[in-house]
Structures are given as C-alpha cells and as structure tokens.
Amino acid sequence: MIDRPRVAIVLRGWLEENLNLLHSLAKFKRFNANWHVFVDDLARGAEDPDWLLDQGWDGIICKENSDELFRKARERGIACVDLSDSGVLRADCPKFRPNNVAAGHLGAEHFVEKGFRHFAFCGFKGDLWSEERRDGFVEGLALAGKKCTTFETVYPGVSQPAWEFAEEDEMARWLKTLPKPVAVFACNDLRAVHVVNACQQADFRVPEEVAILGVNNDSARCELSAPSVSSIPVDVSEYARAAGATLEALMKGAEPKDFKELTLIDPLEVVTRRSTSIMAVEDQAVAQALNLIRERACKGITVEEVAKAVHISRSLLEKRFRQYVGRSPQVEIRQAQVIQIKQMLVETEYSLAHIAEMAGFEHPEYMSVVFKRLTHTTPSAYRRKSKELASVGL
Missing domain, CATH: 1.10.10.60 (Homeodomain-like)
Incomplete structure (x- = not known):
C-alpha cells in the first residue's frame, strides 16, 4: 500500500472564501500531491489543539489564528502552513496573507477611474487587515491627489442583528454628512452590505449618490444585497497553490528556513456589480x-x-x-x-x-x-x- 501523508486542514467551512479555498486545494492535490486529508471545517482544532493533534499528522494547513495549535504542532514535528490573516509570524510556520494594502490601492484606482471626486472608507477599528485595506485606499487616493474620510467601529467578533441595525443607524447619520456623489470603500463585503442598508435608510440612491465596493467577493452575500455589491476577490487559487506546494515540500524534508517567513497574495481584479456600475458625472x-x-x-x-x-x-x-x-x-x-x-x-x-x-x-x-x-x-x-x-x- 502507498504511504500517503496525513494532512489536516483547519478552517471555518461555512465562509465562502474558505469553501473556495478547499476547492482550490482539492485541485492542487489532484495534480500535485497524494495526501490523506481531514477537513476540520468547524475549526475545532484551533480551540482544542489536543483533540486534533492526538490523531497524528504529517502536515497542517490552518486558517485560524491559534498560537496554541501551531506551537503544539511544531513541538510534535508536524509541518505547518499558516493562512490566518493576522500580523503574527510564527517560528517554523511559513505564512501567507492577503496583500490588503494592494486591495486598498485597487479600490482607489477603481473609483478614481470612474471619475469620483469624493471618497470614504468604512471599516473595523483595531483589526489589522481592515486597517491595512484602509491605509492602502488612502495611499492610493493620495497618489491621485485625492483624500477621504473614514468611519470605523469595533467589530464584536460575531455579527448579531441588534449590532448590525445599530451600526447601520450610525452609518446613515455619517453618510448624510458626506458630499455626493461619494465612493465608499468597505473593508469587506459584510461592511459593504451595512453601507447599502444604511443608504436605503437614509434614502440615498446606490450607486448614483453612493457607490460601494467591498473586499473578499463573498458572492452569496454580495448578490443577496439589493443592489448587488461589487467586490475585490482574494486570489484563493494562488493561496491554495502556494500553501499546498509549501506544505508538500516541508513534508518531504525541506526546512522552514528555506521559505519566506511571510508571503503576501495579491488580489484579483474588481468584480463589478450594481453598487459601482456607474460613472461619476455631474450632468x-x-x-x-x-x-x-x-x-x-x-x-x-x-x-x-x-x-x-x-x-x-x-x-x-x-x-x-x-x-x-x-x-x-x-x-x-x-x-x-x-x-x-x-x-x-x-x-x-x-x-x-x-x-x-x-x-x-x-x-x-x-x-x-x-x-x-x-x-x-x-x-x-x-x-x-x-x-x-x-x-x-x-
């Protein structure tokens, strides 16, 4: 019988981005590797590493920010690849993150090309990935001689109806202070949908008065919104290829030091839907x-x-x-x-x-x-x- 490396993939499987990642990893495996795969799609191993690690693995790909899981896995000599979108770098665990600054630049270019003069960012205070996307957007606008205003609050970790309704109320008041037409770049698609709902509450037309762009291209969330939300996709195919190739090499004896400590994955081009399908014209x-x-x-x-x-x-x-x-x-x-x-x-x-x-x-x-x-x-x-x-x- 052929000896196959045992690989655990730890992520929250209900997120569309993660489902897409699994599909892309499956394609990588089909052509490039012969793994025996277990998918921890509830990310239980991130909360209870011993539950997962007691089964014995040759490699782990983890998209959760779990210091304990990575530490215990490396203590047992298990090859690890870190896909969590945090700023933490872990010894002997090559890390892959989205190039969030580049996503911000792309958002700025998208709106500037459409002729907008007024810009705003809506994100989450204290979340590194959101702040990186904000900084990229601000920097991209500055290169075009533009400025923007921001709206940021703390994300509680879990989206709940009462919190979302309160956020949308506050956003509606914020939107009323902005000159129109205005282009709003949201840190992710959830935040973009909040802005759409706030526009409806404040009686602003999307995209005629407020154009809205999100990130991650959670297509179900984007399409459920009315109007549908334009978004910048994460390149999950490149994530899967890079992560899979790295893990395969590590399990064959390569050393973590042979790989970059951190690799940033550039975003794909904007998927344009109704929320930005307009040119900003004054006529x-x-x-x-x-x-x-x-x-x-x-x-x-x-x-x-x-x-x-x-x-x-x-x-x-x-x-x-x-x-x-x-x-x-x-x-x-x-x-x-x-x-x-x-x-x-x-x-x-x-x-x-x-x-x-x-x-x-x-x-x-x-x-x-x-x-x-x-x-x-x-x-x-x-x-x-x-x-x-x-x-x-x-």
Missing part, C-alpha cells in the same frame, strides 16, 4: 440616462427612448455622452447587454437563443455579432474558456 441628464440604460438595456430600450425619458433631444444626449462618458448612448446600451451576457454564459447553462432573448436581442446570431465586436471572441468561446479556467482553479 444630471447623463447620470439619469446611465441609470436607465443599466436597468433597461436588456429590455430593448432605444436611444430615442432614453433621450425622451431624460427630457433632452437625442443629438444633445449624444453630445453629452461623448463629453462625460467618452462613448455614445448606443455603445453604452451594448456594453450593458454584453455584461449581462457574460454573466449568463458563466453562471448558467442557458442556450444562446435563450440568452439572446433575455439580453434583448431578437436573433442569437446578431447577439453573437455584437458580442464578438465588443469582446473579440464569440459567446461559445467565452463560455468554454471560462469553464477551462474554472476547472484549474483560476
């Missing part, structure tokens, strides 16, 4: 037109109908769009349709004929022509490529 007619196009592009709205709805002539609408947006209303309509087509190609198994109908095209052939003109690939090729990338964890 009210153009702003209203953009909002109308986003809402009705896939329902067959025409440029003439948009102009009529915002009470200006088509020629004036065309002129103002080119001035403030840099493209025509017709191209904006097509861009909005293509965004929806991409989402349906990736997230559903709908036929091209059904997707064309849902995107506002009478004929799937014409949809394919428009899609290829704007993306330089066909819908079928785009779907196939997306599935190939997903199959290898990208």
